[in-house]
Amino acid sequence: MKQTKSAGRFGQGIYRIFLAASTIALMPAAVMSATTQDNERPRWFGSSFDNKTILAYGVPDSDYVVLLFSCRPGASVVKVDVQDEESGAKESDLLLVRLAAGTERVEFSEKAVLNQDSGGVELHADVPLDEGLRHILTSKERLEITVAGHTQRYAMDGAAEPAARMIAACDSPKPADDLDVTVTNKAGLPLQSFAYSQAGVNSFESGEFGNKTLGPGASRTFTIPDGRKICTFDISVLLAKDDEECCSMGKPAGTQNLCENSEFVLHD
Structure with missing residues (x-):
């Protein structure tokens, strides 16, 4: 090999x-x-x-x-x-x-x-x-x-x-502090990346969401380890564009308390 x-x-x-x-x-x-x-x-x-x-x-x-x-x-x-x-x-x-x-x-x-x-x-x-x-x-x-x-x-x-x-x-049982988050894409383009960071810290992670694009109308649930210890996250997204061969950094998409509302809905 x-x-x-x-x-x-x-x-x-x-x-x-x-x-x-x-x-x-x-x-x-x-x-x-x-x-x-x-x-x-x-x-x-x-x-x-x-x-x-x-x-x-x-x-x-x-x-x-x-x-x-x-x-x-x-x-x-x-x-x-x-x-x-x-x-x-x-x-x-x-x-x-x-x-x-x-x-x-x-x-x-x-x-x-x-x-x-x-x-x-x-x-x-x-x-x-x-x-x-x-x-x-x-x-x-x-x-x-x-x-x-x-x-x-x-x-x-x-x-x-x-x-x-x-x-x-x-x-084994899921830790009580893990936070399940559902992302729903209601935009007109596929969602290429969803990244999150503790609010105000500017240290974004996207690995748990995965590297598969999320098509328009689709939803995906993933887990943020120890997310319930933080709750409020800054969110950055990157939409796939047919006319771009590569990608840029994600764009800010707001701040949300994901413990109070664990669904993030992306709009155009």
């Missing part, structure tokens, strides 16, 4: 497992070389941050991650991120993705997102945590990821423990 740095979405520090410098310093010189090589080999690992638990395949403490599964307590879906450099797909291509282990199959279709670093594409989806996906993530059989007819295979050695932790996190 070709190793190429994945996009910042996968490579940010929040997805990294930091090695203890003191442990490395105590390793004998004769062991250091082999250990360093082992640390650079892709493998399954897990982590928890911002009330999110992940299962990933890649190199811990690096930018190289090709598969990422994550969820929050009480979630009914698992966020799945797949790095694809084999199919030759282009940005915005609608691709069929199949996850398989043994006789179990889970499929979804998503539009490809360009990975600026590798030149390949990424796919991001919310997949229901049903019995099929549970079996695939905890199976000892080889995991197959097929994108547009091209299949990559991953041995599940080392995946059992981090997979069990992630699924346990999904099954």
